[in-house]
Amino acid sequence: MRLDLVLFGLAVAALVAWLSWQTRTVEPEIGTIGLAEVLGDAPEHFRRVTGPEPLSFPNDHGSHPDYRSEWWYFTGNFETGAGQRLGFQFTLFRFALNQPQSARSDWSADALWMAHLALSDGRSQRFFQSERFARGALGLAGATPSRWWLRDWVVTATEQGWQLNAEAGEFALDLDMVQTRPLVFQGDAGYSRKGPEPGNASRYYSATRLETRGRIRIDDQWLDVEGLAWLDREWGSNQLSDTLAGWDWFALHLDDGRDLMVYRLRNHEGEASPWSAGALVDSDGGSRTLRYADFSAQPLDWWRDPEGHRWPLAWRISVPGADLDLTTRPVFEDQLWRRSVRYWEGMIDVIDSATGAVIGRGYTELSGYAE
């Protein structure tokens, strides 16, 4: 090939390349939030949780604007009449603005609200997720003792529990949850310490066993469902210390009627923090707090997501004092949140480590693995 033809070819290629570069479209990058950062340093003016305080209901079901962050967290496992496994998560987060807006406008807000709605379909192994934000103004989002909402995703208090209605395009939930056990106050009467500093703590209570009936829509098909749900309520201002990288949280409904919640706070080296804790609820509703020394949680199997992050999806959890040696396995692997916060939250099976028999169901939340 002659040099001039090569040069001509190169010139044409360069021009075409330059022109195609001009036609590129810039896709917006979606910013992600590190939850640990949001839950870390809060300005001084926010109240801190520094010791046990009596909680009063229904008022404490509503929001606590003096504290930096707060959430209302439902998870649950269901089955349809045809035996199809389904899991759901609905979470309402409130993050107070460092300074409430002061403009002369009804849009002036004191907080950002975020809601996460997810549905896991065990049969098709599809994980539906939908995220929304709203400002704490004009009634777009909020939480009163009897109603928690972000736009049209609404939880309404009923005589016996809560009703959830949420519609997210390809899926929708319409659930009636009945509280069958007394509220469980985590830590010391709801004072849940997460670190050594004063204020490294949250107010934390749970409704661990909510008998649920309702219907779930996937695409155009409504399915009648039945199962158990779990509610966690938590608020605080500086709950996580800087030394923590994330946490592994488990909420398990055992077939023998017991409910087990443990969370393993994790430092940057991946080791469990001594502030990890949990609670065991007996079938009669009595509960006891589990401290770090009372249980252990060890990852068994890891799953690598398409972006290359590794997630420990299978665990061995033992509570020697309660004669529990459990293995948890996800119903399916990809129950990964890919919105502004990246975490794994999904339905799991609980297996007796000794016999290999399935003895319960639950939910696992893994955070801090994709940062």
Add this chain to the structure above:
Amino acid sequence: MNPLLQFSRRFLYRHPGQLALALVGIAAGVAVVTGVALLRDVLVQSLDLAADAITGQDSLRIEHPAGSLSESIYVDLATRAGSPDLIPVLRARARHGNENLEILAIDPLAPRTGPMGLSGPATAPLMGTTDGVIMSQGTLDRLKVDTETPLRVRAAGRSASLQVVAVLADRPGLDQRLIMDLANAQELLDRQGELSWIEAPAEARDWLARNLPDELRLVSADQRRDSAARLTAGMRSNLTAMSLLAFAVGLFVVHAVLAFLLVQRRRQIGMLRAIGVTPGQLRAVLAGEALVLTGFGALLGLALGTVLADALLDLVRSPVAEVYGMVTAGTVRPSASLYLAIWLMAVVLGLASVTGILRSAMRIAPGELSRDSQLGGTLSDRQIILIATALAVIGSVTLFIGQDLPFALAGLFLWLCVAALLAPSAGMALLAGWQRLRHRHLTGRAVGMLRQSRTRLAPALAALSLALGLSAGMAMMVLGFRTAVDDWVERLLRADAYLTVSAGQIDDELVGAVQSWPEVISVSSARQRELPDGNRLVAFDLPAPAWAGFEWLAGNPDTARDAFLAGQGLLITEPLARRKQLDIGAILDFMTPQGEQQLPVVAVYRDYGSDRGVIAIDGSLYRQLFGDERRDSLGLYLGDPSAPLQERLDALPVDATLTTREQVRAQTLAIFDRTFRISWALALLVGLIALVALVSALLALGLERGRDYATLRALGLTRAGLLAWVITQTTALAAAAAILAIPISLGIHTTLSLVIQPRAFGWTVPLTVPLTPWLAMLPMALAAGALAGLYPAWAITRQDPAPLLRSR
């Protein structure tokens, strides 16, 4: 390598100058077309790109017919069951120095993925400050600001200091836009409770159809694009017409150069034919050459045009903002399909322009060694006149058929074709006249030689005449229009000074205070409001002397005035009357907060302020219907126009500025001049391409007439003499083209002023004939002609005459 390809390649190597000229010609033509096409897209898509950036492609817009809607409507819709992600938007115009900006205030938490990718708490800076704005990197660079220093802007009639809290990657929809939080913007603009519109994703259509209250309407992305297209139709058509002319002139260059390349190879082609090369093989090689030249030149043109578009965009940015109230993107957004379409058009038309030459090449007999016989066009004078007459008839009919702008442009284009067809004959006739006058003189003979090369020179002469005619015609239209605008402003501005405020507002109280100044005889006021249909409503309070400012085009001034003052009639501007075909007595519907109102049109007046049209309403009636006490400006009629008023201004409770009548007039003309900078730029480009055409034609001529020049040298003409000879020829050609350009420019000016302007913008322009363009064009054409002759002259004088004389 194929010997025929070798032949082609070696030949092009030996003539790099001509090769470069051909590439420049096609590249320049394509560049102007590309530049203007990209610019057109920016004008149409400007409004839409912002919506794309915020809501996603093809978003829907919820609007209220009254122009703005209450935020409670948003809250109601957003909290209903199944509600899609709706985004509330408040829009306002703003300025930073000379840059026109747009404030787009949104609730940054409303979109699913956050504004332009910023999500959830990451938008906290916007909400966490009282004056935070987000802008794109490109806008930041253009405004020459940074995130450290406050950004001073003027918005809603006041100055404000904003803080850039985040910078986003460049996206076209974000150019020149300041993204703000709604709460902060409502306070800044003093528009509490108000939204401009609500954005909704495309897939929300069904839900909205079920849930939207009756008084709201849904506007699709297509409808928005249509309205932007309508808004800028006039400007875009003019730009397109100019770009196509530039392209046509570029084609002349390609034609001239390829013809020239062929002339030089006549001997070789004759020999190739003699050794058995078939006409088909020859055609393939020559067509291949043309394809490579036009294809590569067009690629270069696309690249140049993309760069050019950004430069042109700088020229249109402020007029588009001033005239249409639109913020344009900071850079153009090319698409692969647009590039491909222009490239294909260039290649096809380029090949079409040389089919004549190819045909004549095929006619070269095997063994024919002469290279000075004519090639190219084969039309006789009679045929030309027939075609020209036919085109003129069709052009005239097209020009006056209907009232649509495209017809007018097509008609003008056909008439320009007539001019292009007739220009060579007319030019040659002029040269013949010169030759007769100076037949003993060397210049007469030089010109006489040109006349023998008519076919060769025809394209160049046509291109040059058209380019000069177009530039001069445009200039005449612009100058004539400028005079008309100047007269209009002069007449309109009856008050001695105009008062505006930068902080605070002009309300009844302030009007009363100003009226009480002893220097003031009377006060007029104006308040503008944009109606949802794009029309502007202006509320006037007009004292008696102000009425002389109107130039009435229809209606009885006295009865119109009485009806207007009694709140029983509206005045409308000429563009509105023309666009909506409204006559006196026509009933006009317009939306007010109190519902739809109907009033008759009582008079039509001349106005060059808005091509969308303006409805004038009596101030008291406006305040009663719209509940809006504010005024944008006051006109002060003073007993003594030179009375000092500064102290009185200082005593007012607002930051007020007085502008004299002269200053307002100067500002108006400055805007006018900015509006037409793009026309000047395009005219200049067309002229430059025409010069390339001239140079290439003369080069072809030089070679074709090589023997004649050699004879002149043999007869004793020195190199310097030959240089003068050739420069005389080019200057004479340019002079002929300039003379032909006079009637062409007059025709263009008349058509633009009397036909195109009314159809594009809705207004008529009284026809005047400014002579300056002609006076400027003649010397410029002569100088350009002389300059254009330098290279061909040098090339011709460099040739050794002996081999040329022996060649036969």
